[in-house]
Amino acid sequence: MVTITQSALDAVADIPDGATVLIGGFGPAGQPVELIEALVESGTRDLTVVNNNAGNGDVGLAALIGAGRVRKVICSFPRQHDSHQFDAKYRAGEIELELVPQGNLAERIRAAGAGIGAFFTPTGYGTPLAEGKEVREIDGRHYVLELPIRADYALVKAHRADGVGNLTYRKTARNFGPIMAAAATTTIVQVHEVVPTGAMDPEVVVTPGIYVDRVVVVPTAATPRPEEDQ
């Protein structure tokens, strides 16, 4: 049963110290800035955060890292021109980094939501990021064993929700949202608007409400303007 609220702070209030949190977004697109900033306000510490990046500028994930609340980041691409908050913590030895190839990151999250215990992927074979991992040759090709990334919470930005938590997204802001929503024990979603149940065409639902626990309505969500970067 989904809870719909106007308060981001209420929605994230029970996230405990030491939690593993999946945070949606690819750089600024799809980043649930208001939910993350509520997490900053709530004071939760020692978080393990899973995101593609490690924060942009000084808002959202960058603010959470800058406030010293993140113990470990699992991501594919921390270094960007505006990742100064992460860079400083990393260089000071105050944050742990697990670097994961982007497709493996996505598939590990997907696997968690789909109940898959592990999978063999060709990505990363023969590289430093596969060191120490089990390798198997299947039909003449080499694969690396990767494990799912499960989480206590997911913070996701979608576009619309209906009254039962069905979600749609906008353009490339979809990115990690659907797979993260499925991979966490508790999924908290911020949306631009909530439409009445029955008003969303079932054919266009991207994330079914079964994966969604809390919906926060943020009509004027901040999306940092994208800047050229890797």
Added chain:
Amino acid sequence: MSSLQTPSTFVEGPTRLGKAELAALVAADIPDGAFVNLGIGQPTLVSNYLAPESGVTLHTENGMLGMGPEAHGDDVDPDLINAGKIPVTELPGASYFHHADSFAMMRGGHLDICVLGAYQVSARGDLANWHTGEPGAIPAVGGAMDLAIGAKDTFVMMTLQTRDGQSKLVEACTYPLTGVGCVSRIYTDVAVFLIDRDGDHGGDGAVVVRETHGVTFEELEALVPVPLRRP
């Protein structure tokens, strides 16, 4: 393994290629109707030389097929960006999908060509393009490892030499690897090389030189520390 046609005769051009000329050369080799991912940086330039009537569809790994040109002014939408986080546009026929689907279509061999930059490529097609291994550098891999091994053909675009004159085509990569045996062609300012992974260019393990620009075949042999062959 490569399904692409390649000229069977060796061509020699008068001058080295600039970045734009190199991008045009890669674009000319992309078959009509292909599904293509262009890596961040120099490979992005290739899109400037793909004719709209070619029916080439661009994939961006952050969840889109049918990506259009860079967006400007009122067309900028913060929810519509490419893998380099640059605002882009959508073309008729575009589609959006989540990250796991995007990498599944890549890893599953559904993309025809991926074009990437490189620090080094080995004679057997190993790629190093994500990390120089410098102490103190913050490592970042992004989708490089997935891209390298995912497409049916992986093309590399790079200068043949480093700033201090070292060949980036090497016997074995000294930088950390991105992928093993994944590169099928190398487009450089000086020559186009075909990696003979499966003997499909008759190279017997040698690297086949399809064309040179500004050097003769013999001069190229002196620049590159791996055995070369004419087609």
